[in-house]
Amino acid sequence: xxxxxxxxxxxxxxxxxxxxxxxxxxxxxxxxxxxxxxxxxxxxxxxxxxxxxxxxxxxxxxxxxxxxxxxxxxxxxxxxxxxxxxxxxxxxxxxxxxxxxxxxxxxxxxxxxxxxxxx
Numbered sequence: 001x002x003x004x005x006x007x008x009x010x011x012x013x014x015x016x017x018x019x020x021x022x023x024x025x026x027x028x029x030x031x032x033x034x035x036x037x038x039x040x041x042x043x044x045x046x047x048x049x050x051x052x053x054x055x056x057x058x059x060x061x062x063x064x065x066x067x068x069x070x071x072x073x074x075x076x077x078x079x080x081x082x083x084x085x086x087x088x089x090x091x092x093x094x095x096x097x098x099x100x101x102x103x104x105x106x107x108x109x110x111x112x113x114x115x116x117x118x119x
Contacts, residue, residue, distance in 0.1 A: 007067035009109035
């Protein structure tokens with residue numbers, strides 16, 4: 001299993017509601033149609049105006065939110081992950097996805113990591 005986590009921020013000028021609506025109603029169906037190789041696709045949207053703080057956190061910690069959504073993509077195999085990477089490297093699918101992302105994301109904010117999930 002391969003899991004990818006991306007931290008992303010919305011395009012300036014979009015409200016959180018507009019951002020979520022575009023992501024869920026436009027981008028998710030597009031990704032599902034063009035890149036159907038994942039086994040799970042989760043979006044975790046930050047709740048505006050909230051920050052989870054507990055007493056053990058150091059005072060003076062920055063409160064600026066670093067992302068609006070944490071996206072998780074899970075692939076059952078290296079082969080399925082590679083299909084996604086190869087498709088995105090292609091001119092047509094890569095262009096379509098990038099153009100759509102520019103409609104609702106600050107593309108310069110995207111940070112993507114391969115992670116090891118532990119339970």
